[in-house]
Amino acid sequence: MPPLQAYHRNLDYTYAPGLFPTLEALTKQSHLVRRVLISSSINNSEGLRQIQKLCEENRIRMETADKMLGKISGKENCFAAAVVSKHSQPLYGNTRHLVLHQPSDKGNMGTILRSALGFSFQDIAIVTPSADVYDPHVIRACMGAMFSLRIQEFDSFEQYHKAFPGHHLYPFMLDGSVPLAEAVNSVLHPHSLIMGNEGAGLPADFKEKGTPVRIPHSDAIDSLNLAVAASIGMYAFSQAEK
Amino acid sequence: MPPLQAYHRNLDYTYAPGLFPTLEALTKQSHLVRRVLISSSINNSEGLRQIQKLCEENRIRMETADKMLGKISGKENCFAAAVVSKHSQPLYGNTRHLVLHQPSDKGNMGTILRSALGFSFQDIAIVTPSADVYDPHVIRACMGAMFSLRIQEFDSFEQYHKAFPGHHLYPFMLDGSVPLAEAVNSVLHPHSLIMGNEGAGLPADFKEKGTPVRIPHSDAIDSLNLAVAASIGMYAFSQAEK
Structure with missing residues (x-):
């Protein structure tokens, strides 16, 4: 996989910044998660343990990437982000x-x-x-x-x-x-x-x-x-x- | 009046940034408006004409203040701002x-x-x-x-x-x-x-x-x-x- 780029619209992947969005990506769409970026200053929290467990189960790579996390989140602190393939899904026909x-x-x-x-x-x-x-x-x-x-x-x-x-x-x-x-x-x-x-x-x-x-x-x-x-x-x- | 300061919580006035909020301040609470700041790059729009009219009627000073407008609005463009006295109003007792x-x-x-x-x-x-x-x-x-x-x-x-x-x-x-x-x-x-x-x-x-x-x-x-x-x-x- 080529080096990650700062987000722009034409990329075929995006970033889910934050512990909770990262967990949502891993739980709901693990097949779309290419890897998970972690801050070196992340606390050893329950959230981190869940992320580690899901990455192991789904054989997804975790890596420390402070610089990219800074780029993704701008001014806000960001301790984790999932790198996720973009994926359009056709709407169901019988739902609201x-x-x-x-x-x-x-x-x-x-x-x-x-x-x-x-x-x-x-x-x-x-x-x-x-x-x-x-x-x-x-x-x-x-x-x-x-x-x-x-x-x-x-x-x-x-x-x-x-x-x-x-x-x-x-x-x-x-x-x-x-x-x-x-x-x-x-x-x-x-x-x-x-x-x-x-x-x-x-x-x-x-x-x-x-x-x-x-x-x-x-x-x-x-x-x-x-x-x-x-x-x-x-x-x-x-x-x-x- | 001493020179205006960048906004902070302890000031006894605040800024209403943007044409629409400035007009709202002038229309609804003109007695609280200390002056109106205008960008030198403002268009000669209907909004500006309304602000001018309301300032004249209420004898409120208008002044060009590009630097302060930049400080107030950060990254966003801001063509006008009202300087408004802070004013707490006791709630009515019989309303929701x-x-x-x-x-x-x-x-x-x-x-x-x-x-x-x-x-x-x-x-x-x-x-x-x-x-x-x-x-x-x-x-x-x-x-x-x-x-x-x-x-x-x-x-x-x-x-x-x-x-x-x-x-x-x-x-x-x-x-x-x-x-x-x-x-x-x-x-x-x-x-x-x-x-x-x-x-x-x-x-x-x-x-x-x-x-x-x-x-x-x-x-x-x-x-x-x-x-x-x-x-x-x-x-x-x-x-x-x-």
Whole structure:
């Protein structure tokens, strides 16, 4: 294997920085883990012992790599990182989907993936152009949740919709005609919650697609944070299906 | 007025960085704005014209201050900032409250304040020690929402509770006994939603206080992001009161 490089989008691998994301990668997707980097200043903790055990079981190499860990994590302390092959997984056809339309913020993306796993939205479509879902910042922000999700990128919303024509669409829009509580009172299955970009939201023509949903809030704010809006939407839909 | 200093917690003023937060400060709390800093590279935009108009109307000094703007905003571009006196406002006694118990992340805090304004929780108690709610990062993350909220700090939860003994308490806990949807089916007024620290949550003895609430999510994640949990809680309670 050639020497590791600082992360950039065109690499075919990424880094899962932090003890917890490293453990998630080793537990959920060990076949994708190429090696594990460890800081020379790591404490002899329970987390380290678990990492060592999983690396031994799966014959994954562990190595001390302080310089690369510094590059990966920037200012934050980082005691371990898994080197993980990038791996797109086709979405399941009969499950509920979350569609992120051109999201641009890595922190939001990570927070959304963590909520998605919590609310059992395990199939995530990302319509590009978007922030790089494999960026180590996303993996850190999602606490490794992405290793338990199926994530597939699409060049356009039309491409997604052609692949899953049977999904009822719930685009979330500031001027959506149906309040969230009403939408979840009569949910159609299977379905896709669709979230727009942080700044621009969804294009206006999404109002013609399926059931446009509005999260009611006061006029005192322009909009909710994207990760907040997506999480409220997934929470409400996950409640409806009980 | 002595020369401006880079932000630190002991100053009696703070900075609202960005065009939108600057406008919010000028619109909602002009009596607290000491002056407005402008970048020499600012575009002649609608935002700038509004700032100029509000400064003239309120006799607030505008000045070019590239170096200080760089210090305030770090890596991000920042074309304007309001210099704002810190100002704690006693909470109202008959309204719903959001209580943040020792929150430690500035970004989360800002996102929560933005959601709080959107869901009409205008009274925010912060139990210290906590991240500095007046930090410019918080003001940026909340998009200036804090200038429309009453925010009061308390040295302990007991101090808060003594001040508002009539509020029914809803502590949010991973092992709360009442699912959120059930709690909002029979809301007691006035009430306080209580959110714990990002890492530690609320101390275990909050289970004995009021109605401990759980946001149901799968075991696949340890917990939701704090800003997400607080926002889901406020959304659900704001729905219940219609």
